[in-house]
Amino acid sequence: MQVVLSMNKDTLIAKMSGELDHHSAEEVREKLERCIINKSAKNLIFDFSNLTFMDSSGIGMIIGRFKLISAMGGKVQIVCKSRQIDKLISMSGLKKIIKVYDDIKQAIESI
Numbered sequence: 001m002q003v004v005l006s007m008n009k010d011t012l013i014a015k016m017s018g019e020l021d022h023h024s025a026e027e028v029r030e031k032l033e034r035c036i037i038n039k040s041a042k043n044l045i046f047d048f049s050n051l052t053f054m055d056s057s058g059i060g061m062i063i064g065r066f067k068l069i070s071a072m073g074g075k076v077q078i079v080c081k082s083r084q085i086d087k088l089i090s091m092s093g094l095k096k097i098i099k100v101y102d103d104i105k106q107a108i109e110s111i
Helices: 025-038 056-071 083-092 104-110
Strands: 002-008 011-020 043-054 076-079 099-101
Touching: 002 025, 011 025, 011 056, 011 104, 025 056, 043 056, 043 083, 043 104, 056 076, 056 083, 076 104, 099 104
Parallel strands: 011 043, 043 076, 076 099
Antiparallel strands: 002 011
C-alpha cells in the first residue's frame, strides 16, 4: 500500500495505490490523522484511482475519517475508477453519505 498525501488549499488529498486491507488500514488512518491535524485540513478526498483491492477494514477507516472531518464541518469525497471498488463502496452504504467521482478534478470542484 502506498499513500501520497497532498494539500489543495484546505483539502487533504490521499492518493492510494495497492491494497487497502487489515494490514494497511491502521497505518493509513494514522498518516491521515497526523496530516489532518498538522496541516489543518478541513476537507478530505480519497483518491482510489490506483487502488486494486479494499476490504471491510478500508471501509471502516473511511467511515472513521468521515466522522472526524464531518465533526470539523468539512466534506469527504471519493474518487474511484474501479468497478470492483465502486461496487464495494456502494454495497457498504458509503455512497449514501459520501459522494463518489470519476476524477480528482470533479471532486476538488465539488468542495
